[in-house]
Amino acid sequence: MMTMSEFEIRNTVSTDLARLSALDHTIDTDYVWQLDLHRESGQVEVMLREVRLPRTVRLEHPRTAKELPDTWHLRPMFSTMKGMEAVAYIRFTDEIVPHVVWITDVVVGKPMRGKGLARKLIGAAEAWGLQRGLRKAIIEVQSKNAPAIRMVQKLGFEFCGYNDQHYATRDVALFFARSL
Numbered sequence: 001m002m003t004m005s006e007f008e009i010r011n012t013v014s015t016d017l018a019r020l021s022a023l024d025h026t027i028d029t030d031y032v033w034q035l036d037l038h039r040e041s042g043q044v045e046v047m048l049r050e051v052r053l054p055r056t057v058r059l060e061h062p063r064t065a066k067e068l069p070d071t072w073h074l075r076p077m078f079s080t081m082k083g084m085e086a087v088a089y090i091r092f093t094d095e096i097v098p099h100v101v102w103i104t105d106v107v108v109g110k111p112m113r114g115k116g117l118a119r120k121l122i123g124a125a126e127a128w129g130l131q132r133g134l135r136k137a138i139i140e141v142q143s144k145n146a147p148a149i150r151m152v153q154k155l156g157f158e159f160c161g162y163n164d165q166h167y168a169t170r171d172v173a174l175f176f177a178r179s180l
Contacts, residue, residue, distance in 0.1 A: 007117065009124045012077040012089060017069045019086035020079060023109040025061035029053070031146035035162060035172055048159065048174070050146060059144050062167035063105060075104070078124050080117050087112045090121035094134055101129030101180070103139040106148070118151060130180050137180055143172040152176045 012020070031050050038045040075095070080088035088108040096102040103125055108117045126137050139157060141148045157176035166173030 006082055007087070007120070008081045009078050009120060010081065012072060012079040014072075016079045016081075016086045016089075017072055020089050020107075021065040021068045023065070023086070023088070023107055025065050025107055027059050027145060027147060028056050029059055029144065029146045030056050032057075033143040033146060033149055033174060035143060035164070035174075046162070048143075048162075057144070059142065060169070061105075061107065062142055062169050062171055062173075076125075076128065078121060078128075080108075080112075080121060082112075088117045088121060090118075090125050092125040092128070094129065094132060097138065099133075099135045100177075101125055101132075101134050101137050103137060106139070118148075119155060122152075122155065126180055135180055136177055138175055138177045140166065140173045140175055142167070143174050149174065149176075 030053055032053060033048050034051045036047040036049070038047070075091055075093040077089060077091045079086050089105070090103060091105040092101050092103045094101055103122065106118050106121055122137070122139070129137060137157075138160065139152050141152060143162070153176070155178070157178045159174065160177040161175040163173045163175075
């Protein structure tokens, strides 16, 4: 059994990038979140519901791992290390919405999933935001990524919006927020 003390969260450095890019960025899911929009008499009603799929689907990360070495320097990024092995990362920024740390990517390699690393990375990004006087954290998640949606809800994030063509893949992004 591994303990969290075996892992170090730190600023990403260029030598981490090849190992981070090599992480398995896919997830397997049996559920998706379906977005239903109803427009009537100037009113808009949005309903999100979890729908079970007829079979397990492998979901690609909305940003390709091969782009990571070219874009990592554009926004803050933390890596989780186990010794010299990079096992997870988070990317975030404070440049999208005023007073908000916006979390764009949380990736944990398959062998390390379920050990609390994503939760620790999100906490580290929030601590970064608090040090800068930010008041809220927003995390974006693909509507097809039911495991991530369940995790952020379990962490106390609440649905706060969506964009129906947010990613280059044209997938729906759901946005979840909580106060820092």
